[in-house]
Amino acid sequence: MRTATAPSPHERLKTRYGDNCAAAPSAWSDVIDHLLDHRSVRKYLPDPVTDAQLHAILAAAQSAPSSSNLHAWSVVAVTDPDLRDRLSQLVGNQPQVSQAPMQLVWLADLSMLHQASREKEQAAQGLDYLEMFLLAALDAALASQNASIAAQSIGLATVYIGGIRNQMDKVADLLGLPPRVAPVFGMCLGTADPARPTAIKPRPPQSVVLHRNRYESQAVMPGLQHYDEVMQRFYKSQSMEADSWILRSLNRVATPASLTGRDRLREMLMQLGFPLK
Incomplete structure (x- = not known):
C-alpha cells in the first residue's frame, strides 16, 4: 500500500523516463510502483543473506x-x-x-x-x-x-x-x-x-519499444535521440562524463573485441x- 510520502505515479514515471513526457496512467498498482523503483546496486554492506x-x-x-x-x-x-x-x-x-x-x-x-x-x-x-x-x-x-x-x-x-x-x-x-x-x-x-x-537510471521512451500491429521503424531514432539527451543529463547529475549514450552503446558493439x-x-x-x- 502506498504511503503518504511515497512518490506519486507521475513522479515515478518522471524519474524512470527522465522527463515529464509520460503521463500518469489511470491503471496503477503497488506492484507497478515497486517495479518502477528498481535500481541496480553496486555497493553493499557485509551483512549476510539469511x-x-x-x-x-x-x-x-x-x-x-x-x-x-x-x-x-x-x-x-x-x-x-x-x-x-x-x-x-x-x-x-x-x-x-x-x-x-x-x-x-x-x-x-x-x-x-x-x-x-x-x-x-x-x-x-x-x-x-x-x-x-x-x-x-x-x-x-x-x-x-x-x-x-x-x-x-x-x-x-x-x-x-x-x-x-x-x-x-x-x-x-x-x-x-x-x-x-x-x-x-x-x-x-x-x-x-x-x-x-543509487539513482534510478532512465529508460528510453515507450515509442522506442512499443509497436502496434507492425514494427514502426520511423519512431525509433527520434526516440533514441531524445533518450540520448536524457542520459546526458543523467550522467551529469551523477558526476559522470556526460557523453552520448548512443555513442557509448555503439562502442559496446563496435568490434568482436568489444564483446570482452x-x-x-x-x-x-x-x-x-x-x-x-
Whole structure:
C-alpha cells in the first residue's frame, strides 16, 4: 500500500523516463510502483543473506513461467569469499562481485533432462539443438527477474553481472558445473550500502519499444535521440562524463573485441556440452 510520502505515479514515471513526457496512467498498482523503483546496486554492506531470505527469493524465482514446464535452469549461490574474489576476476574485476555477500550464478541447465533420459533409457536428441539452450537461458532469465523483484521487496538489492559470459568456460570449471550446464549471468545479492545511494537510471521512451500491429521503424531514432539527451543529463547529475549514450552503446558493439570475450560464446558453449545444432 502506498504511503503518504511515497512518490506519486507521475513522479515515478518522471524519474524512470527522465522527463515529464509520460503521463500518469489511470491503471496503477503497488506492484507497478515497486517495479518502477528498481535500481541496480553496486555497493553493499557485509551483512549476510539469511537462509530464510534465500528460500523466499528462490520460491519467487520458481514461480516464474517455464517453457513446457521443463524448468531448465538452476542457480549456484556463492558465499565463499575466495570464490567470489575469483569470480570477480573472471568477470572483469568488478568489485561488487567480491563485495556483495552472495553471488547468484544463474545457469541454463539441460543436465537434469539429460540425466532423466539416461535414467529412463529414453532418447533426448532435442537437447542437442540451439532451441533448447535458448529455452534454458530464457527460463533462467525469467526466474532471475522474479528473484530480483522478490529481493527488493524484502529490503535487499541486486545487480546483474553479464560478465559471467566473458569466460563462462572458466566460471563453469570454478563452480564444478557438469556438461550441458552453462552460466549465463550472475546477480549480486545483499543489503545496499545506505552511504552510497543509487539513482534510478532512465529508460528510453515507450515509442522506442512499443509497436502496434507492425514494427514502426520511423519512431525509433527520434526516440533514441531524445533518450540520448536524457542520459546526458543523467550522467551529469551523477558526476559522470556526460557523453552520448548512443555513442557509448555503439562502442559496446563496435568490434568482436568489444564483446570482452563473448565473441567466443558458441565455442565455449560447445565445450560445455551444447552442440547447438
